[in-house]
Amino acid sequence: MVQSMPDCSPAKWHAAHTTWFFETFLLSGEPWYKPFDPRFRDVFNSYYKQVGEHPFRGDRGTFSHPTLAQVQAFRAHVDSSMERLLSGELTAEQSALIELGLNHEQQHQELILTDIKHAFWSQPLRPAYAPSAASSQSSTEPARFVSFEGGPHDIGHQGPDFSFDNELPRHTVWLQPFALASRLVTNAEYLAFMNDDAYHRPELWLSDGWDTVTRLGWKAPHYWEQSPSGEWTYFTLSGQRAINLHEPVCHVSYYEADAFARWSGARLATEAEWEHAAASQPVEGNFADARRFHPHAASGDAPIRQMFGDVWEWTGSAYLAYPGFRPAAGAVGEYNGKFMCNQFVLRGGSCATPRSHIRATYRNFFPPHARWQFTGVRLAKDER
DSSP: OOOOSTTOOOHHHHHHHHHHHHIIIIITTOTTOOOSOTTHHHHTOOSOTTTOOOOOGGGGGGOOOSOHHHHHHHHHHHHHHHHHHHTSOOOHHHHHHHHHHHHHHHHHHHHHHHHHHHHHHTSTTOOOSSOOOOOOOSOOOOOOEEEEOOEEEEESOOSSSOOOGGGOSOEEEEEOOEEEESSOOBHHHHHHHHHTTGGGOGGGSOHHHHHHHHHHTOOSOTTEEEOTTSOEEEEETTEEEEOOTTSBOOSOOHHHHHHHHHHTTOEEOOHHHHHHHHTTSOSOEEOGGGTOOSOOOOOSOOSSOOSEESSEEEEEEEOOOOTTOOOOSSGGGGTTGGGOSSOEEEESOOTTSOGGGOOTTOOEEEOTTOOSSOEEOOEEEEOO
16 A cells, blocks of 8 residues: 555555446446445545546555455455446447456556556665566667658557547648657666766756756666666666666656757657557567566667567657547546646557557657656657
């Protein structure tokens, strides 16, 4: 039940909230269903104003009750009721809500990992969550820029498979010719940025980014620590480690990604550029299914690598509605649309994302200062 900062949630709460989703949006409308505890409708509501009241997010770690045993009993009660619902004939609306609920649960499976990492890092003993995975390779080829043609291109989800509403509707965008780096930015490349005194050079930073860096005293990515002798280590889900210079830099904010790109004489890709480039790539990579829970160095000889998995890639695009976007009716319409303010889009998934959850059109979003997620950098350039 540890909550190490307001952006994180206890693992117990994640389990209860994903259960709450099925009870609230699917079971509560069934005449035969009896709620496990009517008070849970408010207790485990995250932010759905049309459902009712909900606690302040930062207070979730104070919920000593319901206990874990009660949450598990709640889960079992809802599971058995869902089995009864699934044994009958479902309406199209019910089927859609079940699919949304399953994808919602996958999002929380990822959040549990990122929140546990922050919680364990916050403990004096720095415990490990998982056994140490095999180390990444010890060398990385220099990044190359892969060119893509400009012109009209379609982005957004299409087809019968699941997507969130913010991936719709599919629409045409105009792209200028551009190039993407063949791999993600590595720890070695980011360390060069740090060693060039970049965290003390205001010309590299957006105004709000500079204010954030100076106010919070940032001098390295989140989870990085420097010993008195100058050696850098970072905290991982398998404990504290020496930094592997060839792995992708991880746990950087949008501000840091943007400053690094400017220092490099490049920029971040727009989300339309990223999606156009990713659409031709297989959805393969280092996902949570591999149970490494840590980004790995680029490998293989494909022209462009690491588009999926390892780290979420910051784009230079604000999180906004696509032309013609309409949120779903009712409370589930609050799922994505109301967050389209003061956030930036990330693409590609990470080493904490379930493999079946990701696709080229998937739009993740976080505020520009966020660093506790597995977030990294891929460079882009204009082609002239």
